[in-house]
Amino acid sequence: MNSNQNQDLQRYNANERSNHWAVALLFVMAALSGLALFHPALFWMTNLFGGGPWTRILHPFIGVAMMLFFLGLAFRFAGRNRFKAHDRQWLSQWRDMISNREENLPRIGKYNAGQKLLFWVLVVSMLALLFSGIVIWREYFSGFFGIGVIRFASLLHAVAAFVLISSIIVHIYAAIWVKGSVGAMTSGKVSRAWARKHHALWYDEVRKNQR
Amino acid sequence: MATQDIIARSATTTPSPSVRQTDEVAKLIDTTVCIGCKACQVACSEWNDLRDEVGDNVGVYDNPTDLTADSWTVMRFDEHETSEGDLEWLIRKDGCMHCEDPGCLKACPSPGAIVKYDNGIVDFDQDKCIGCGYCITGCPFDVPRISQKDNKAYKCTLCSDRVSVGLEPACVKTCPTGAIVFGTKDDMKEHANWRIQDLKGRGYENAGLYDPPGVGGTHVMYVLHHADKPQLYSDLPRDPAISPLVGAWKGVAKPLAMLAMAATAAAGFFHYIRIGPNRVSKEDEAAVEQDSAQAGSNSPEAGGKSDEQ
Numbered sequence: 001m002n003s004n005q006n007q008d009l010q011r012y013n014a015n016e017r018s019n020h021w022a023v024a025l026l027f028v029m030a031a032l033s034g035l036a037l038f039h040p041a042l043f044w045m046t047n048l049f050g051g052g053p054w055t056r057i058l059h060p061f062i063g064v065a066m067m068l069f070f071l072g073l074a075f076r077f078a079g080r081n082r083f084k085a086h087d088r089q090w091l092s093q094w095r096d097m098i099s100n101r102e103e104n105l106p107r108i109g110k111y112n113a114g115q116k117l118l119f120w121v122l123v124v125s126m127l128a129l130l131f132s133g134i135v136i137w138r139e140y141f142s143g144f145f146g147i148g149v150i151r152f153a154s155l156l157h158a159v160a161a162f163v164l165i166s167s168i169i170v171h172i173y174a175a176i177w178v179k180g181s182v183g184a185m186t187s188g189k190v191s192r193a194w195a196r197k198h199h200a201l202w203y204d205e206v207r208k209n210q211r
Numbered sequence: 212m213a214t215q216d217i218i219a220r221s222a223t224t225t226p227s228p229s230v231r232q233t234d235e236v237a238k239l240i241d242t243t244v245c246i247g248c249k250a251c252q253v254a255c256s257e258w259n260d261l262r263d264e265v266g267d268n269v270g271v272y273d274n275p276t277d278l279t280a281d282s283w284t285v286m287r288f289d290e291h292e293t294s295e296g297d298l299e300w301l302i303r304k305d306g307c308m309h310c311e312d313p314g315c316l317k318a319c320p321s322p323g324a325i326v327k328y329d330n331g332i333v334d335f336d337q338d339k340c341i342g343c344g345y346c347i348t349g350c351p352f353d354v355p356r357i358s359q360k361d362n363k364a365y366k367c368t369l370c371s372d373r374v375s376v377g378l379e380p381a382c383v384k385t386c387p388t389g390a391i392v393f394g395t396k397d398d399m400k401e402h403a404n405w406r407i408q409d410l411k412g413r414g415y416e417n418a419g420l421y422d423p424p425g426v427g428g429t430h431v432m433y434v435l436h437h438a439d440k441p442q443l444y445s446d447l448p449r450d451p452a453i454s455p456l457v458g459a460w461k462g463v464a465k466p467l468a469m470l471a472m473a474a475t476a477a478a479g480f481f482h483y484i485r486i487g488p489n490r491v492s493k494e495d496e497a498a499v500e501q502d503s504a505q506a507g508s509n510s511p512e513a514g515g516k517s518d519e520q
Contacts, residue, residue, distance in 0.1 A: 006500075006503060037320040037341075037343065038320070038465065038468070039465050039468075039469055040222035040223060040224055040320070040322055041224065041469070043222060043320065043321070043322055046341075052321050052339070052341035053341045053342055053362070055341065056341045056342055056343045098482065098486065099486060100486060100487070100489045102489065136344075136348070138342070138343060138344030138347070138357060139342075139362070142344060142347075147347075147348070147353065148454075150347075150348050151348055151454050151456040151457055151460075152456055154345070154348055154456070154457070154460050155456045155457075155459055155460040155464070158460055158464050158468065159464070159468075162464075162468040162471065162472065165472055166471060166472055166475045169472065169475045169476050169479065170475065170479070173476075173479035173482075173483075176479075176483070176488075177479070177482065177483060177488055177489055178488070178489045179488050179489065179490045179491065180490075180491055191491065191499075192499040192502075192503075193491040193495040193496045193498070193499045194491050194495075196495060196498060196499055196502070197491055197492075197495045207502070207506065211506075
């Protein structure tokens with residue numbers, strides 16, 4: 001047995017991890033400042049950003065920065081998130097997944113169908129947030145749009161943010177639930193057993209490349 | 212106005228003080244008596260100590276051409292040709308309508324930045340304004356303006372400072388023809404009825420009161436010669452109401468989204484409690500060792516295929 005065969009597998013390199021955490025930190029700031037302006041019960045969170053006017057000033061810039069980094073992430077990961085034939089089967093057996101009966105599910109690659117679904121939901125909601133956000137950015141852009149468009153964009157911005165935040169709650173929970181996942185985005189490594197159990201085709205692929 | 216007279220407050224989900232009841236007030240603007248002298252604009256600027264920038268003449272009497280953060284009321288002039296070929300000069304003093312159901316207040320995210328007093332006046336508290344412009348998005352009459360100087364929203368206050376000490380608004384005080392009158396809303400409706408009877412007697416069959424029910428009525432009302440066609444008066448909306456998009460955004464979306472996000476987090480928590488974490492088992496680790504052992508002699512694919520054991 002060669003020692004190389006027992007080492008953890010590299011899932012994300014340093015650039016991918018940095019990119020992910022840049023988006024994540026900006027997301028937390030955008031979500032907190034956005035929620036503060038969304039519901040009166042959360043208006044107190046404007047204090048985290050230096051008060052109401054500062055929250056209003058900062059939120060769109062945070063959002064644009066998040067979007068720029070997210071685009072980087074999306075281009076890095078889009079290829080691996082294309083839906084394949086086995087994804088439909090995987091999705092139809094979602095009950096096996098949430099009941100921790102993963103052995104019944106089809107063997108999958110680097111991402112399962114749930115992760116792929118999440119990826120594309122994030123892409124769509126981020127784009128919706130960007131475009132609607134520009135329309136309702138009163139200081140610089142709202143003057144270019146009619147009142148009907150601004151009203152529609154205001155509602156769309158809230159709905160898209162709701163979808164995004166809910167999706168991220170699911171994303172964070174999945175990382176807590178599936179033990180061994182967090183390391184993929186901190187050290188960049190996962191154990192071989194983790195890879196074999198959750199992403200068997202990717203496990204095969206990495207081992208093959210290691211030879 | 213005392214704080215106990217605030218009956219509605221932006222971004223506030225509990226009832227505001229509502230024990231004390233005072234009479235609802237209204238300003239009645241009789242477009243049929245208005246001569247377009249703009250004394251009301253001057254009075255507004257004087258009383259509120261506002262000096263808008265001097266603009267350019269654009270070839271019509273409208274000056275300034277639109278409401279601004281420094282011009283809370285403007286006269287809008289429309290030349291209307293009647294079916295008989297006569298010319299009518301329809302002049303409307305534009306400004307905040309002080310809606311009973313104010314779209315600005317509904318849209319505002321900053322607690323208490325927009326208030327409605329129990330006499331019906333809708334007022335902005337610029338100290339609490341964050342400058343987002345949602346009031347503009349919510350307003351069915353396109354009235355609030357964000358100042359370029361301080362990024363705060365401004366509009367007509369109905370001279371709430373004067374009214375609170377028993378004075379009439381500055382524009383009312385100055386109007387030389389009595390086209391603007393002020394009093395309780397009931398009295399103003401009565402005054403309007405008398406004017407409308409008079410107008411009908413002079414051949415204005417469609418004369419009527421503009422007090423649009425879509426926003427619960429307004430505390431600034433118009434007497435119009437053509438109440439059937441308010442849009443003749445520089446696009447005064449025929450049936451204004453808070454847009455359904457704004458209603459959804461600021462109504463049902465807020466509690467529903469909060470509930471759904473909390474429910475998503477709760478679902479995760481209880482999934483963890485009931486079903487528990489998804490861990491790599493001893494068998495999974497053993498399988499990996501087997502794969503590695505085989506890899507010494509065999510190809511990795513051979514190991515990978517023993518996934519279902």
